[in-house]
Amino acid sequence: MVHYTTVATCALNQWALDFEGNYQRIRESILQAKALNARLRIGPELEIPGYGCYDHFLERDTVQHSWEVLSRLLEDRSLDDILIDTGMPILHRNTRYNCRVIILNGKIVLIRPKMFMANDGLYREMRWFVGWTKQAQTEEFVLPRFIARITGQRSVMFGDALVSTDDSCLGIELCEELFTPESPHIAMSLDGAEIIINSSGSHHELRKLKRRVDLITEATLKCGGIYLYSNQKGCDGDRMYYDGAAMVLVNGELLAMTSQFSIADVEVQVATVDLGAVRSFRAAIASRSMQAARAQTYPRAQVPFALSVELVDFDNSVRPTDPIPVRYHSPVEEINMGPACWLWDYLRRSGQGGFFLPLSGGLDSCSTALIVHSMCRQVTAACKRGDQQVLHDVRKCVGAAAGPDYVPESAQELASHLFYTCYMGTENSSKETRARAAHLAKAIGSYHVDLNMDAVVSAIVSLFTLVTTRTPRYEVHGGSRAENLALQNIQARLRMLLAYLFAALLPWVRGRQRSVLVLGSANVDESLRGYFTKYDCSSADLNPIGSISKADLRKYVAYARDQMKLPVLDEFLEAMPSAELVPHSENYAQSDEVEMGMSYEELxxxxxxxKIEGCGPYSMVTHLLHIWGDKLTPREIADKVKRFFFYYSINRHKMTTITPAYHAETYSPDDNRYDLRPFLYNSSWTWQFKVVDDMIDRIEQREASAK
Structure with a gap:
């Protein structure tokens, strides 16, 4: 006998609290899976309400509306003859659980609550849910009455159980459970679960996909079996971007995977797998069989349904899917695609008409502009492929000015409708930065304006002089440090004011109806050091690069120069990073790294x-003594670390107002979601720095006596 089954995993662009849209995407994915002859379909974590509901999970309405969506899935007879896995919050005995609901032909087979919560980094699941602690145990769950009338069931199994079909056995783990040391798939596999399904809400970080693939590969190599992984995709309503990459693996080999970055709302990936290959793989490992013989027994939800087509004779029309190599994007490709998809979701769902960016002629605003250009490239390509959802969203964003049948011809042509850039110069700005901004705007097609702010800056300074009779001067003209800083901040903060003015009115100037979103362009290293003005043009609606390092951005611009054929980017790569807020002189040219007292690489x-290693000043110095000891003295290392912690602590308050940024790096200092540290510090770090100084004194004494 040959037992082949076709299974489907999905990557869906769900949106928090968009119950109607979420329902339509779930239903469409099930219908696509059926059309591809799948007998099992799994979807992302909490796909009914959307993963990012956050404190809305505490509201009874969210649970109620989730049941209402489930009722529509249960009533829909076009969804019969396929085992469906979906996700929603459920109250059981007045306790809220994050659950998977397995349904078949209008009945609920099993409700499986999540056991191990994601509660670190960006995740706060224990704020809303409790983990199911009763391994391999179930309880009776009494269904809501309107659900019971649909299914004809008064109650169903609730808890940690396997689903037993006529020809196989299915185990369930949820997202974080894959990452835990004692993952449920191990015990389930030993008790005979041949298929493990995992419905996830896993966000994108640079270089993270490999960890997911490695964990699933190792799980199926060690345990044998079929592993289906589903993931949320897109912007669910917050800083995170969920990067899809739903996949099917069998016995350590990848058979199928959806794209990691895509602006399509629904992606369904199927694979045909051989249940017999799982049994042979497992039976050939004696040590596994020994453990399976004494394995814990799980309760089973019995389903009168076969996943496979039983083939008595060879049939060439049905064959298992061949393994494929994993496609990993490089970090620069991830920067190019992830934030661009995130921006597109935010734009189309916010109902705005595009983006406005203060384009300074520097590397950071250049990177932000390139990400918008990448968004336009992806959107244009999707429209040319005939993606009706994307085309509908494009026409909604562009508005009536382009006509009801508008189809973008190129990324540049689309940008001319959606993207506004502005160079905001002063007497301190250089001709080179002004020219770079204009050249880039022309290359990517943005609607560009160029202005001088000197009259506005002069008016602010004149007002101060009128009130106080004192006129502040730059440091190079003999002024104090306080005067110098105040004059720089006037320029920086006026740029924020002008950015919002032009974002609101430039579309009006062109006869457009909608205002546009303002983009910021402060990188993660500047935010960490606090090297930006509070409420300057880094204050915006969104910041695509706020969690990306300067070093990675430089590599990204070099990548874009080659891949997007934009030779103008050479000018940005060769330029010295500078805020250009003070007058130039023969003896002084403002430099970011000189003013910070540290390089971007050091930052x-x-x-x-x-963040990642959890180092304070002392442990950071001891760590860097090994890394930098061949090029810096212990005293130089200690001074750099103390300088970093001083400026980090005095500028920490800026993180309370930082622009919502795409989350891309694990050392993001964003205190609104990710880096929950105080913003008022004893910036002298008296005890910590003394311990560091004492250690450096001992090292120097030891080195001196050794000479």
Missing amino acids: SVFGRLR
């Missing part, structure tokens, strides 16, 4: 040690 190292 990246400080950020990773502070």
